[in-house]
Amino acid sequence: xxxxxxxxxxxxxxxxxxxxxxxxxxxxxxxxxxxxxxxxxxxxxxxxxxxxxxxxxxxxxxxxxxxxxxxxxxxxxxxxxxxxxxxxxxxxxxxxxxxxxxxxxxxxxxxxxxxxxxxxxxxxxxxxxxxxxxxxxxxxxxxxxxxxxxxxxxxxxxxxxxxxxxxxxxxxxxxxxxxxxxxxxxxxxxxxxxxxxxxxxxxxxxxxxxxxxxxxxxxxxxxxxxxxxxxxxxxxxxxxxxxxxxxxxxxxxxxxxxxxxxxxxxxxxxxxxxxxxxxxxxxxxxxxxxxxxxxxxxxxxxxxxxxxxxxxxxxxxxxxxxxxxxxxxxxxxxxxxxxxxxxxxxxxxxxxxxxxxxxxxxxxxxxxxxxxxxxxxx
Amino acid sequence: xxxxxxxxxxxxxxxxxxxxxxxxxxxxxxxxxxxxxxxxxxxxxxxxxxxxxxxxxxxxxxxxxxxxxxxxxxxxxxxxxxxxxxxxxxxxxxxxxxxxxxxxxxxxxxxxxxxxxxxxxxxxxxxxxxxxxxxxxxxxxxxxxxxxxxxxxxxxxxxxxxxxxxxxxxxxxxxxxxxxxxxxxxxxxxxxxxxxxxxxxxxxxxxxxxxxxxxxxxxxxxxxxxxxxxxxxxxxxxxxxxxxxxxxxxxxxxxxxxxxxxxxxxxxxxxxxxxxxxxxxxxxxxxxxxxxxxxxxxxxxxxxxxxxxxxxxxxxxxxxxxxxxxxxxxxxxxxxxxxxxxxxxxxxxxxxxxxxxxxxxxxxxxxxxxxxxxxxxx
Numbered sequence: 001x002x003x004x005x006x007x008x009x010x011x012x013x014x015x016x017x018x019x020x021x022x023x024x025x026x027x028x029x030x031x032x033x034x035x036x037x038x039x040x041x042x043x044x045x046x047x048x049x050x051x052x053x054x055x056x057x058x059x060x061x062x063x064x065x066x067x068x069x070x071x072x073x074x075x076x077x078x079x080x081x082x083x084x085x086x087x088x089x090x091x092x093x094x095x096x097x098x099x100x101x102x103x104x105x106x107x108x109x110x111x112x113x114x115x116x117x118x119x120x121x122x123x124x125x126x127x128x129x130x131x132x133x134x135x136x137x138x139x140x141x142x143x144x145x146x147x148x149x150x151x152x153x154x155x156x157x158x159x160x161x162x163x164x165x166x167x168x169x170x171x172x173x174x175x176x177x178x179x180x181x182x183x184x185x186x187x188x189x190x191x192x193x194x195x196x197x198x199x200x201x202x203x204x205x206x207x208x209x210x211x212x213x214x215x216x217x218x219x220x221x222x223x224x225x226x227x228x229x230x231x232x233x234x235x236x237x238x239x240x241x242x243x244x245x246x247x248x249x250x251x252x253x254x255x256x257x258x259x260x261x262x263x264x265x266x267x268x269x270x271x272x273x274x275x276x277x278x279x280x281x282x283x284x285x286x287x288x289x290x291x292x293x294x295x296x297x298x299x300x301x302x303x304x305x306x307x308x309x310x311x312x313x314x315x316x317x318x319x320x321x322x323x324x325x326x327x328x329x330x331x332x333x334x335x336x337x338x339x340x341x342x343x344x345x346x347x348x349x350x351x352x353x354x355x356x357x358x359x360x361x362x363x364x365x366x367x368x369x370x371x372x373x374x375x376x377x378x
Numbered sequence: 379x380x381x382x383x384x385x386x387x388x389x390x391x392x393x394x395x396x397x398x399x400x401x402x403x404x405x406x407x408x409x410x411x412x413x414x415x416x417x418x419x420x421x422x423x424x425x426x427x428x429x430x431x432x433x434x435x436x437x438x439x440x441x442x443x444x445x446x447x448x449x450x451x452x453x454x455x456x457x458x459x460x461x462x463x464x465x466x467x468x469x470x471x472x473x474x475x476x477x478x479x480x481x482x483x484x485x486x487x488x489x490x491x492x493x494x495x496x497x498x499x500x501x502x503x504x505x506x507x508x509x510x511x512x513x514x515x516x517x518x519x520x521x522x523x524x525x526x527x528x529x530x531x532x533x534x535x536x537x538x539x540x541x542x543x544x545x546x547x548x549x550x551x552x553x554x555x556x557x558x559x560x561x562x563x564x565x566x567x568x569x570x571x572x573x574x575x576x577x578x579x580x581x582x583x584x585x586x587x588x589x590x591x592x593x594x595x596x597x598x599x600x601x602x603x604x605x606x607x608x609x610x611x612x613x614x615x616x617x618x619x620x621x622x623x624x625x626x627x628x629x630x631x632x633x634x635x636x637x638x639x640x641x642x643x644x645x646x647x648x649x650x651x652x653x654x655x656x657x658x659x660x661x662x663x664x665x666x667x668x669x670x671x672x673x674x675x676x677x678x679x680x681x682x683x684x685x686x687x688x689x690x691x692x693x694x695x696x697x698x699x700x701x702x703x704x705x706x707x708x709x710x711x712x713x714x715x716x717x718x719x720x721x722x723x724x725x726x727x728x729x730x731x732x733x734x735x736x737x738x739x740x741x742x743x744x745x746x747x748x749x750x751x752x753x754x755x756x
Contacts, residue, residue, distance in 0.1 A: 090639065279754075
């Protein structure tokens with residue numbers, strides 16, 4: 001495979017450095033054009049090497065989805081991190097430990113109970129910064145922008161000794177709609193939700209310096225972010241088939257794939273068996289509800305060309321079943337046992353999580369193949 | 379949580395040692411009653427500590443699904459291993475390296491091309507043992523029991539210098555049917571398929587000392603294994619909701635769970651949000667097609683009691699959404715932020731793979747909590 005070690009052991013995770021760099025550059029230019037700050041989400045890649053490329057400055061700002069991410073990236077020099085999953089009391093010790101080591105780690109919450117716990121922990125070891133989570137699309141957590149609890153929580157935090165830093169939201173619903181107009185509409189829902197909540201906090205005499213929004217589709221489509229101070233996004237670093245299916249990228253932009261080897265055939269069924277099953281690809285079937293169902297992934301040649309209509313139609317733990325998509329006119333290609341292939345993932349976050357390293361196709365054709373470690377856990 | 383550290387960081391993977399021991403004992407007694415050998419599959423647990431409990435003798439025999447499993451378990455003393463995924467030429471170097479270190483590692487294949495590659499590698503560094511893979515239910519790989527290629531492959535291996543050791547099959551279809559009678563029928567399909575193939579090899583003057591079958595449901599339900607020399611099974615060590623859904627175990631037998639913490643509520647929607655999303659639970663929805671759809675898992679109290687009708691109805695990367703199952707008469711329980719819960723997985727192999735350690739509830743109530751490492755990769 002071009003740019004990769006010839007004795008590659010499959011399945012393994014492959015990142016195309018040139019495509020990744022183009023994706024990073026595209027998002028950076030988008031955000032700069034909107035005139036707001038950018039806080040990349042590092043949960044997709046979970047890699048210090050890739051964080052160095054996503055963050056213009058390794059000091060941050062950055063977003064994470066687990067405290068282990070915060071710990072690893074703080075150790076690598078990131079000093080401004082938002083942990084963007086609702087905090088629990090039992091995690092505040094790790095938050096304070098990271099803050100004591102010089103990392104400005106902020107948390108999010110959406111209830112008075114959490115706010116009381118954070119205020120109590122702040123009284124002990126210094127003010128913990130908090131964003132109040134706002135719901136903009138009914139998909140997950142957060143308070144409605146007009147909820148009375150926002151002001152209640154604001155007072156608990158501000159008067160209880162925590163650092164009330166602002167509000168944040170995430171339009172997970174933007175993944176369920178297709179096209180720039182629909183994504184722009186979700187971006188406006190994000191903006192309106194947090195700006196409304198921020199205005200209410202300020203009207204109540206409470207501080208709200210940070211107004212944070214974001215998802216990859218809304219970040220790429222937003223037209224006006226008046227009142228917003230920063231955008232968060234993560235999966236854009238690789239993109240994936242789900243993002244391509246909603247028009248946030250082209251299939252050719254996808255920088256992540258799983259390298260796999262043909263291990264057998266069932267010509268009676270039109271199957272080609274490979275050594276990437278769901279343990280490698282993940283069980284994510286995010287394209288199942290889209291206009292084009294890509295099965296467990298779309299198949300490429302080893303050098304990255306799409307094999308027309310060949311998808312992963314089934315997956316066991318260590319076996320993938322390749323077949324032509326239903327209704328395809330093509331004939332299955334000749335792919336003898338031992339043939340190297342690559343598979344584009346439905347969901348980059350889920351597929352990358354199945355591996356502990358990235359095999360890098362270098363952007364510089366003359367460069368040596370690289371392997372970048374990846375971590376998981378909590 | 380009883381038997382676990384009070385400062386547990388969630389989500390984390392929990393194993394109930396007493397339930398696991400009972401599952402191991404149940405399977406051992408079943409196989410002994412059938413009068414055949416047992417080759418436990420170590421792919422579910424991927425843990426040296428748990429392999430020590432699954433294998434009556436740490437020397438083996440054992441089954442694995444990746445060469446990394448073979449390497450880790452060989453280093454821990456296992457000396458008789460079947461790598462039960464179709465071999466590719468590029469993996470033969472690692473196979474030979476393990477064999478050179480004293481591990482009797484056998485491979486499987488189902489094509490003349492693979493057989494030629496294995497024979498060629500055997501000529502170089504000593505005979506590699508091979509089982510020919512037989513298909514018994516059309517679910518995955520393998521040759522039909524009456525396929526002419528079986529004899530062709532047998533000759534390539536035997537005369538080419540490999541060690542033709544026998545035949546194997548796996549009735550993945552047994553996971554799709556419910557009840558002991560249906561599982562016993564699949565066990566008989568497994569038996570008949572490999573015994574037919576073995577008889578044909580022997581009639582052609584070829585050796586076939588090993589006749590290997592197995593899956594957890596068929597191993598637990600088989601009534602007669604005449605002609606079979608060994609059974610393989612793996613998921614029985616923990617069991618899971620899929621196995622309970624087809625009647626292979628009771629929900630109370632399930633030894634694996636994910637500990638999680640309540641992080642918020644959406645009373646308007648009847649949701650309880652927890653810090654175990656699909657990154658912790660996996661995307662496996664194996665009960666979706668069963669009589670009782672358990673969502674992404676069934677919720678327990680921290681000490682292991684089922685909370686009636688509370689399941690994980692939705693999952694984001696680090697958020698799980700708990701709600702009553704559709705049509706449930708119960709009212710959602712009061713579970714404040716910070717409450718510890720546990721979630722039984724649909725598929726133990728998939729959920730365990732999301733973690734790098736087991737938090738053990740010791741069988742001995744007075745024992746200290748233990749943490750057993752777990753590995754992944756290929």
